[in-house]
Amino acid sequence: MPLRTAYRLCPHAVFLPVDFEAYATASRLFKSVLLSITPIMEDVGIDEVFLDISALADTNEIIVDRIKDAIKEITGLTCSIGIAPNKLLAKIGSDMQKPEGLTILNENDIESRLWPLPIRKLYGIGPKTESHLKNMDIETIGQLAALPEEILFDHFGKSYGHYLYEASRGIDDSPLITYWEPKSFSREVTFQEDIKNWQVIAKTLAELVKEVSTDMKHHGYKARTITVKIRFHDFKTFTRATTITNYADSEEEIRKAAFAGLKRIDLNKRVRLIGVRSSNLQK
DNA sequence: TCTGGGGTCCTAGGACCC
């Protein structure tokens, strides 16, 4: 059974806009170091990865020390690590001993260590699903695992229901994704204060379009669908998508589509956020 | 978490085609 690890950078996985660039730089640095430990790495964000260490000859202890030392040396930060037969359990394990821990989970631990946990600890369960499950008197992962799959289908649909059924049993066959094609490029901003002025909204959208276009060209993609997003002061959020005939990456074409979408939103309230996304991509 | 920004995936419904 292959072993995988997830690690998380500590001390706090909070988003700090001020430190963001430094954090991102450190992130790139230690990921390159981790790649020298094993090339089978899935990048899950700025401070988290999965590594497949099943082919390595060294013991878990030696590998873990190498990872911790490398991260400490490069970033000065600690990390927590989970080792398990799949990504789901490795991820949950990495959260179990937070500051600087190592948690090893395997199939035999599911009943004793996974099932007592609150449902919210299961990857993929957010606030909405948590409250839905609590209304069904389901509080722990074990109680979730006791539900027949049909019940989960009824409440959560076929796809997500099936996911919950398997995840609550610690089952996860998903492979490590070492590379994936981007599906979309986007930019959005939240205004310091809610905006009513159309000029400001239009100017901001044009700037975001420029950034998205630059980003796409930089990565060598064109897009057919451009989506505008508006969030009002009351947090109501609307999106309007425009699909064009030919794949495009130029600022003008994207701007045209973006403004066509914007026109279809009734801007009768103060605007808090505006964003633009390109999708339906082609290399 | 009265809420920042960049992503992914899923669902439901409508339009349109044969």
Place this chain on the structure above:
DNA sequence: TCTGGGGTCCTAGGACCC
């Protein structure tokens, strides 16, 4: 009183992740 069925594309919104 009748109103098929399947496939594909597109849209809008929601849930979740770091």
